[in-house]
Amino acid sequence: MKNSSGGKGSMSTASSITTWKADVVPVPDQFPAGLRVLVVDDDPTCLIILEKMLRNCSYDVTKCNRAETALLKLRENRNGFDIVISDVHMPDMDGFKLLEHIGLEMDLPVIMMSADDGKDVVMKGVTHGACDYLIKPVRIEALKNIWQHVVRKRKNEWKDLEQSGSVEEGDRQPKQSEDADYSSSVNEGNWKSSKKRKDDEDETEDRDDTSTLKKPRVVWSVELHQQFVAAVNQLGIDKAVPKKILELMNVPGLTRENVASHLQKYRLYLRRLSGVSPHSCNPNNSFMNPQDETFGPLSSVHGLDLQTLTATGQLPAQCLATLQAAVLGRSTAKSSIPMPLVNQRNIFSFENPKLRFGEGQQHVNNNNKQVNLLHGIPTTMESKQLTSLRHTSQSIGNVNMQVAPHGAQSSQNNSSLIEMGQPLSRVQILNDSTVPLSVGQPIVPNGIAANVSTRNGIPENIRAPGYNLVSQTSSILNFPMNHASELPVDSFSLRSTPGMSDHTSKECRHDIRRLSAFKLSSRQP
Amino acid sequence: MERNPMRRQLASLRKSLFDQGYLDEQFMELEQLQDDANPNFVEEVVTLYYRDSARLIVNLDHALERRPLDFSKLDGLMHQFKGSSSSIGAKKVKAESTLFREYCKSGNAEGCMRTFQQLKKEYATLRKKLETYFQLARQIGPMESANRPK
Numbered sequence: 001m002k003n004s005s006g007g008k009g010s011m012s013t014a015s016s017i018t019t020w021k022a023d024v025v026p027v028p029d030q031f032p033a034g035l036r037v038l039v040v041d042d043d044p045t046c047l048i049i050l051e052k053m054l055r056n057c058s059y060d061v062t063k064c065n066r067a068e069t070a071l072l073k074l075r076e077n078r079n080g081f082d083i084v085i086s087d088v089h090m091p092d093m094d095g096f097k098l099l100e101h102i103g104l105e106m107d108l109p110v111i112m113m114s115a116d117d118g119k120d121v122v123m124k125g126v127t128h129g130a131c132d133y134l135i136k137p138v139r140i141e142a143l144k145n146i147w148q149h150v151v152r153k154r155k156n157e158w159k160d161l162e163q164s165g166s167v168e169e170g171d172r173q174p175k176q177s178e179d180a181d182y183s184s185s186v187n188e189g190n191w192k193s194s195k196k197r198k199d200d201e202d203e204t205e206d207r208d209d210t211s212t213l214k215k216p217r218v219v220w221s222v223e224l225h226q227q228f229v230a231a232v233n234q235l236g237i238d239k240a241v242p243k244k245i246l247e248l249m250n251v252p253g254l255t256r257e258n259v260a261s262h263l264q265k266y267r268l269y270l271r272r273l274s275g276v277s278p279h280s281c282n283p284n285n286s287f288m289n290p291q292d293e294t295f296g297p298l299s300s301v302h303g304l305d306l307q308t309l310t311a312t313g314q315l316p317a318q319c320l321a322t323l324q325a326a327v328l329g330r331s332t333a334k335s336s337i338p339m340p341l342v343n344q345r346n347i348f349s350f351e352n353p354k355l356r357f358g359e360g361q362q363h364v365n366n367n368n369k370q371v372n373l374l375h376g377i378p379t380t381m382e383s384k385q386l387t388s389l390r391h392t393s394q395s396i397g398n399v400n401m402q403v404a405p406h407g408a409q410s411s412q413n414n415s416s417l418i419e420m421g422q423p424l425s426r427v428q429i430l431n432d433s434t435v436p437l438s439v440g441q442p443i444v445p446n447g448i449a450a451n452v453s454t455r456n457g458i459p460e461n462i463r464a465p466g467y468n469l470v471s472q473t474s475s476i477l478n479f480p481m482n483h484a485s486e487l488p489v490d491s492f493s494l495r496s497t498p499g500m501s502d503h504t505s506k507e508c509r510h511d512i513r514r515l516s517a518f519k520l521s522s523r524q525p
Numbered sequence: 526m527e528r529n530p531m532r533r534q535l536a537s538l539r540k541s542l543f544d545q546g547y548l549d550e551q552f553m554e555l556e557q558l559q560d561d562a563n564p565n566f567v568e569e570v571v572t573l574y575y576r577d578s579a580r581l582i583v584n585l586d587h588a589l590e591r592r593p594l595d596f597s598k599l600d601g602l603m604h605q606f607k608g609s610s611s612s613i614g615a616k617k618v619k620a621e622s623t624l625f626r627e628y629c630k631s632g633n634a635e636g637c638m639r640t641f642q643q644l645k646k647e648y649a650t651l652r653k654k655l656e657t658y659f660q661l662a663r664q665i666g667p668m669e670s671a672n673r674p675k
Contacts, residue, residue, distance in 0.1 A: 043605065045574040046612045052558045052566065089604065115608035137551045137611045140558070 032147030033058035036080060040070040040098065041087040041113075046136065050085065053140040067093035074106050078220075081108060082150045085134075085143075088114035088121060096128045103129050107268070109149040113138055160271060161264060220262055227251065228262060237270070528665055535661050542658065547651050552614030568659045574613045575652055581606045582645065589638055599637060600629040617647040 037059045041047040047063050054061040062081070064070040067090050074081060084102055088095035099110045112125040113134040125133040131149040134142050220228070231248035232240040242260035249259070542548045552567075559566040585602050588595060607622035621644035628636030 043609050043612070044577050045570060045609045048570060048573060049555065049558070049612055052563065053554075056558060056560075087608075089601075115604065115611060136608050137554070137614070139551075139554055 030058075032150075035059045035147050035150065036062070036082045037085060037146070038062045038064065038070055038073065038081045038083070039085045040064045040067055040090070040095075042066065042090045042092075043087065046087070046138075050138060050143075053138070053143050054085075056140060057144050059143075066090070067095070067098040070098065071101055071105075074102060074108070078106055081106075083109045083111065083146060085111045085113060085146070088112055088116065088125075096124060099125075099128050099130055107265070109153045111146060111149065157268060160268060224249075224251065224254075225262075228259070228266070232263070232266070531661065531665050535658070535665060538654075538658050538661065542654060546616050547654060548614045549616040549619075550614065551611060555613065568662070571613055571655055571659070574609055574615075578606060578609050578648075581609070582648070585641060589641060594634050594637065596629040596632055596637075600626055603629065615648075615651055618644060618651060621647055 037054050039047065039050050039054060039061060040063075041050065042065050044065060047065055051061050051063045062073065064073065067086070070084070070086070074084070086095045086098055090098075095112055095114075099112060102108055102110050109131040110129070111132040111134060112128075112130040113136055114121060115136040117135040122133050131153065132146070227249045228245065231245040234248060235241075235244055240263065242256045242263055245263065246254060246256050246259045543552075555567045555570055563569070581602055585599065585606070588599050588602060603622050603625050607619060607626070610618045610622060621640055625637055625640040625644060628634075628640055
């Protein structure tokens with residue numbers, strides 16, 4: 001962690017706390033001191049003031065004046081930060097875009113700030129999943145309590161895990177969080193005492209929360225993650241327990257706890273993808289209308305028959321609606337998201353992986369950032385799994401899921417996403433337009449987008465469907481699909497799909513642009 | 526001690542800056558951040574502000590020379606400038622920034638240009654006053670400055 005240079009008393013003593021993961025005995029009682037904050041603002045004056053304020057709150061502060069740098073830091077050290085504070089208007093990347101990336105890739109709480117206090121902007125923060133919005137000039141009082149967002153998020157995640165029934169024997173018991181005293185949630189004592197530990201205590205260490213013990217963190221490289229996903233796919237998402245996954249992976253040095261922790265995150269990710277939020281579904285279901293010409297071409301081009309999917313019940317209308325909404329762009333505000341994100345290349349990588357989800361089946365290649373996204377995306381797109389995922393709250397994810405099987409049906413379910421190939425390739429194509437798309441999204445454009453568009457207006461930045469998705473949940477897989485050029489169309493075994501060719505990308509973009517003529521009417525509260 | 530009159534003078538200078546509306550509470554926030562670890566924090570921040578915002582002023586000047594005026598761009602630049610200025614508590618400068626943005630939104634070129642001239646004046650005036658203030662504070666000594674009345 002950086003910094004301890006200055007603030008009186010702040011970090012010098014907090015070194016032990018600041019690195020939850022380091023091999024140091026944590027001092028949980030000092031929480032929230034040592035909270036690791038990453039602050040991003042292109043204005044040097046504001047940045048230096050914020051840094052000082054945060055240091056004075058005894059937080060461990062890292063500052064960045066560029067969004068890209070911030071993402072790099074976050075990626076390099078995935079578990080190195082607890083919360084991010086970012087300005088909305090930055091030259092290299094829109095703050096909301098950064099917000100999406102962070103939510104998607106690291107799932108950290110993000111606080112937005114701006115001198116702009118217009119209702120639209122603040123709303124945008126909300127829809128993009130920011131956990132708070134500060135108006136500049138920021139006062140230190142506003143920063144003193146930001147730790148609550150960290151605790152709240154963790155608490156909610158535990159709850160999510162619990163509800164989705166993903167708690168396994170090896171996993172942490174989410175219930176514990178309910179009883180924990182949040183202000184001292186870092187307190188190891190609480191966790192230990194309340195946690196029913198069926199297994200070794202080691203489990204706690206992987207918990208990504210403040211009470212984590214120290215054990216060297218496993219770096220989930222692309223390859224490792226792929227192995228993980230392969231194992232999960234093989235076992236079936238419902239049956240994938242850390243122990244078995246570990247066995248299948250057969251990676252020396254990897255512990256069950258590592259796997260359990262990673263599995264938790266993966267599940268959350270999946271859950272978000274497939275969650276459907278009824279409120280976000282737009283009641284006007286015209287999207288389902290096959291007559292809509294916008295869809296038509298898209299659906300056929302992509303070969304994805306959303307209508308059928310929906311009809312067969314695999315794709316709940318709700319999901320579709322939400323997905324569409326997401327794809328179309330949740331925000332009615334003018335698209336402030338610059339499409340061509342800077343250096344998208346690095347943006348998505350789960351760990352900068354080249355797309356290769358799926359063990360070997362993918363021929364995705366390298367630039368597919370999307371693939372990275374896939375990391376989150378349930379590659380195990382077995383219909384069954386997808387169905388189960390439907391219950392989650394994010395519709396988008398749902399769509400993804402649903403779509404996947406559709407495409408995957410013709411191939412085995414492993415890394416079905418990949419199989420989906422087509423849709424994925426589509427996505428890539430879309431990338432071309434630097435549209436941030438979550439993995440799921442690509443699929444969406446395939447036809448879902450069309451649907452969506454009817455219902456929701458697609459703001460000019462339809463190019464960034466990802467944004468839309470994100471609105472559903474801050475972590476929507478929104479992998480900006482920029483640099484389409486970098487993404488070979490054949491990634492995701494696009495080649496294998498007849499009819500899929502680069503031409504489609506043009507069509508997609510064209511369609512997407514048409515869609516963008518619509519205004520997104522639904523908005524997440 | 527001969528420092529007393531100087532301290533009094535410093536306090537008085539400071540008070541007038543607030544009373545006359547040059548500075549607002551945000552400046553006090555900065556003062557409160559100053560401590561032993563950063564004994565010249567306020568001055569450092571203000572220096573940084575003037576250095577960085579100079580660039581924005583130049584850009585605004587250039588943008589105001591174009592015809593026709595690109596109000597959107599002007600607004601964007603001023604938004605940045607305003608954010609910076611408000612962070613150090615530059616009250617009058619901030620007020621001019623807000624007015625400028627209003628004119629941008631209504632496409633009032635004349636208003637923009639007039640306001641910008643006024644803004645630059647306030648910006649320069651504040652700078653002089655703060656320079657005087659910091660100079661005096663430095664003379665009094667770091668300890669005194671750090672314990673400046675809040």
